[in-house]
Amino acid sequence: MSGVFGQRTLQRRVPALLAAAFLLLLVMSAVAPALFTSADPLQTDVAAALLQPSRHHPFGTDQAGRDVFSRVLYGSRYSLVIGFGATAIALAIGLAVGAAAASMRRFGDGVLSRAIEIVMAFPEFLLALIVIAIIGPGESSLLIAVAIAVMPAYARVARVQTLVVRRAGYIEAARTLGVARTSTLLRHIIPNTLGPLLAMATMGVGTAIAAGAGLSFLGLGPKPPTPEWGLILSEGRNFLATAWWIAVFPGLVITATVIATSLLGRHLQFVSAGRRP
């Protein structure tokens, strides 16, 4: 029995480990892209334009002769800032809103929950687009738009988690001992709601990266020649007939990133639910 369990545990852990390894590589390339490539992402070389993938240029070169591999590596910095930054902002605000809703009286909770529910009915990308429509395009708008778009999901989970934790015995004990409402919230409820939220945030990083890349693909974020994944794709769109590699490789990396965060997030969900992975 235990042998079978051990094998299954290992099998379940493999995707999560692979995902973690990929994300670690991504973080490393964001911090120090020069470790992986010697090519300059902005260096143009007309003589080397639209070269096929080769040993020198693993992802080929673009219309200006820039190395696509190096552009993708340097682009991971931008995408990870959007991914982690927007998720962190959304997590912080979502936790505050959700915990506040759960601690309010029936009317306040009802109004907040209803509002969250309505906003949640729209997918993140549509919401981010609406926010950009209101605050205008630009690099910092992109971060704000993605953060606002993913926030309601965190607020909802934070609210439910807070309600669950609040019924727990140790909260009743704290209340019986006369601990004040706010300090119960800060010292007991919030720390215990964090587990499931962190699993969700791991998945959310991928969603945020994809939404950010989509917005900059539409030209609503950074401007060329910034090495940003969505922007590289949108430039590659014009050269699809002759050079598929410009658009295909950065998209593949975005997809791999989203898959990796999903797998790791699911794994953390199992762990935080108290089950063996």
Place this chain on the structure above:
Amino acid sequence: MKNSEQHTSGLRRRTLFGRLGGMVLVVWGAATVGFLALRLVPGDPVDVMLGVHADVSESVRESVRADWGLADPPIMQYLAYLGRLVRGDLGTSYRLQSPVADIIGAQLVPTVALMTLALAVALVLAAGSALLARGARSRALLSMLELFAVSSPTFWTGLVLISIFGFGLGWFPVVATGGIAALVLPAVTLALPVAGIISQVFRQGLDAASALPFVDTVRARGATHARLVVRHTLRHAAANSVTLTGYIVGSLLGGSVLVETVFARPGLGRVALNAIINRDIPIVLGIIVLAAVVFSIVNLLVDLLADRIDPRLTAPAVYS
């Protein structure tokens, strides 16, 4: 049991008027939040109308503002805006100087055609995979495909499909030609992530339904797997996933902005994108209101549809 179900269904019908009221409230809320938010936008609408570089005197600007009612106090502008909205007038575009309703109306058909075909493709893919995935191995493969479909960004899938089926094999036109062939790749692109989501929820619903006792009864009668799924468990799964409809419509709407850009197709997504880039506030507001109306109608229909899909809500359950 029967009584309580009838009670639930009666409650549903009684609150139909309440639901219509809720619809109006959501649309009003969207219009108001949109109006307020767009009031806070920095920049002068006159710049948008005349172009930032237009060299016009302040008196000309004043007269333009007066013409467009922009000199009135905000509360008057808001009331005038609501008044026009009630009459179905969405205002006039700053840049194109023509009614927003006309601009949206002219681009509605290509986007609705795209979204409808994409939804059909997504439903066929999701239902097909629900029928085919039986063994542990095919289910594992399917869940991998679902993860891939949900995770790959629409704008990338579109470009990959163009390279393979457009430039590579030459099966489909690369740019919008207006024909139905030009609609295939965009619709498949838009459909894939939606199919992934529906398929995931379908499968969870099917698994839950397969654990119910009636499945044994149906199997004991000698029904095939396909019949069991199509006639029985799929219905349970569908009742579950109907609640996703609002999200799916939103996915299609947001995705159409990307897909129309990838395939250089005309449509509502392009109108929205241009309005966002050019800060053409009346068009942006018009699209927000339209989205709120569509969203409310869809949710109303979903609630009414739930009764039909799940007969237990209206009649005692008889599976024969």
